[in-house]
Amino acid sequence: MSTTLNKFIQDEISRLTELHGISAAALEDFAQFVITNYKKKEPKLKKTSASRKNKIKSLTQTQIKEAVYNYFKVGSTNELKKLDAFQMAVSSIDKLNLSKKDGWEAVYRKVIGILPGEENEEGYGCINGINIFKYDLPWKAFGLDPQKATDEDVKSSYRELSKTYHPDNSATGDAQIFDRLTTFYKSLTYKF
Numbered sequence: 001m002s003t004t005l006n007k008f009i010q011d012e013i014s015r016l017t018e019l020h021g022i023s024a025a026a027l028e029d030f031a032q033f034v035i036t037n038y039k040k041k042e043p044k045l046k047k048t049s050a051s052r053k054n055k056i057k058s059l060t061q062t063q064i065k066e067a068v069y070n071y072f073k074v075g076s077t078n079e080l081k082k083l084d085a086f087q088m089a090v091s092s093i094d095k096l097n098l099s100k101k102d103g104w105e106a107v108y109r110k111v112i113g114i115l116p117g118e119e120n121e122e123g124y125g126c127i128n129g130i131n132i133f134k135y136d137l138p139w140k141a142f143g144l145d146p147q148k149a150t151d152e153d154v155k156s157s158y159r160e161l162s163k164t165y166h167p168d169n170s171a172t173g174d175a176q177i178f179d180r181l182t183t184f185y186k187s188l189t190y191k192f
Contacts, residue, residue, distance in 0.1 A: 003035050058117045061101040064108050071112055138184030158185040
């Protein structure tokens with residue numbers, strides 16, 4: 001279906017043809033396409049089985065508890081609470097509540113590692129794929145290999161992140177993130 005282009009569009013096609021050397025016929029074809037399709041909605045993409053496979057389900061509370069029990073080699077929460085090693089491991093977790101899933105998640109993060117589905121996280125507090133408020137993983141946050149990184153590498157990475165998150169940076173500064181990064185930096189550079 002071909003629509004007659006109004007004078008405004010024809011004048012603009014002439015102007016663009018002269019200014020950019022674009023073919024008038026190509027611009028007329030494009031204008032026809034826009035007029036014909038401007039109200040159509042974009043087709044929704046169907047999820048493929050491959051994209052479904054890539055989505056990792058988070059662990060249930062029961063699965064997280066079992067993983068923690070296995071880590072400490074106990075069979076129940078009561079046994080776990082009696083262990084000195086458990087008490088020491090969770091001593092830095094404020095208001096630990098083991099009757100809720102987030103309490104178990106905090107323990108898992110502290111003693112086992114990154115929860116499935118939390119790898120390569122994005123959003124507030126996430127640097128280099130790790131949420132710095134959920135995990136004490138300064139090497140990962142700084143994007144460094146603990147086996148190969150030098151003190152200068154740590155310092156350089158910290159400086160770069162500081163430029164972004166320092167509270168004086170009006171565009172991207174964030175005091176909480178900066179403070180957490182500073183704690184990470186100090187933990188990596190502290191000399192006994």
